[in-house]
Amino acid sequence: MAPAPGEAAQRALTATERAILDAVDLDRIVGLAARLIGAGGENPGDTEAATVAVLEAAARELRLDIAVQPAAPDRPNILVTLLPAGPAGDAPGLMFLGHSDVVPAGPGWSRQPFQAAVDNGRLYGRGATDMKGGLAAVLGAMAALQQSDAPLSGPVTLVCTVDEEDLGLGIRTLAASSLPHDYLGCVVAEPTDLETVVGCRGDSYLELEITGRPAHSGRPADGRNAIAAAARICELIRADHERLQRDQDELLGAGSWNVGLIEGGQGTSVVAPSCSLSLDRRLMPDDDPDRILADLLARIREAGIDTDGISVAGRVSMQMPGFRTPADHPLVAAAVASVEAAGGSTRIGGWTAACDGGFIVRDFGVPAIVLGPGGLNDQAHQADESVGLDELAIAARAYALLCLRTLNHHAAPSP
DSSP states (O other), X not given: OOOOHHHHHHHTOOHHHHHHXXXXXXXXXXXXXXXXXXXOOBTTTSOSHHHHHXXXXXXXXXXXXXXXXXXXXXXXXXXXXXXXXXXXXXXXXEEEEEESOBOOOOSOOSSOTTSOEEETTEEESTTIIIIXXXXXXXXXXXXXXXHTTOOOSSOEEEEEESOTTTTOHHHHHHHTSOOSSOEEEEEEOOOSTTOEEEEEOEEEEEEEEEEOBOOBTTSGGGSBOHHHHHHHXXXXXXXXXXXXXXXXXXXXXXXXXXXXXXXXXXXXXXXXXXXXXXXXXXXXXXXXXXXXXXXXXXXXXXXXXXXXXXXXXXXXXXXXXXXXXXXXXXXXXXXXXXXXXXXXXXXXXXXXXOOTHHHHHHHHOOOEEEOOXXXXXXXXXXXXOEEEHHHHHHHHHHHHHHHHHHHOGGGSOOX
């Protein structure tokens, strides 16, 4: 009987690769992930400074190169780089991308959300999956590469941004600056159950302000009701959402609308003079949120909503681009082979969620994938969030192999 693909990949490991895998220290990774969980960083509600301080201390202990990039008061990005031993010249490296904030803990926990605990082979705490575990796995891989004196042709950099869970302040600060090195690819260490994700939808927030005219509710015709106008706009959005669903992309699905917030009115006995809508518009990789907003405002005018005393203004308050990397890209093939050789299993897929990787693709021209420990749908943003210790180990081992094989072509086994 022929060996399974994962078994064959493990048998084909070189001596250098085996030494690097043996150097991955799971206790170090779990301990760092636990400290990161304990540092909090709820967004909104806190800053990421304590989490960044934990990462910085771990990087200093490993004698890695560190750059701190302020994005806002007490909200710094941090870039941690393992430089190759010896003269590397200007050879490009490999980037890992993550974020230091977590969503608020929320109700329903059976344990303290910011007191990390290991139970039955899983690490519990807010951010264990999204994404303190992924950050710790990347540092664990960098430590193993350093300890083994891995023959790398270029640098390995972990970029950890703030505010990913809200408005993307950190990645926008990074995008407005320059990267410290050139990179062959970017691995976003978000939770994918170790699936190799080659494409993500993007996201945008659209804010609409509807202005009418107040009047006594006993004579509603004297006013112009902004809430009633908002209801008609919601119907336009519902119809457009249904239109989008008729054109499904095999990998990413379709763009989508969600009316997330509505607020308006002055009182029950007053014709509503104002109303605001906050809209979530998920994006396909080629979508332009400014164009989407302009099209929506045009449809509002065509429907006769934005007339006769009603005005509608809109703005894009947040946008996160999507991306798509070809499934046959060398970075994808190397990632799949590395996960299998590290003792895991993977498949190539797409994400309907959004992540910061789209900025790296759009603004720096660096191809990206998403690959990380933990489950997006069953753990991230949920009470009693956890990640498997085996997932952390496989992720760190796969990251280390991916670095070695991407930055040292002679290290990969012959096909």
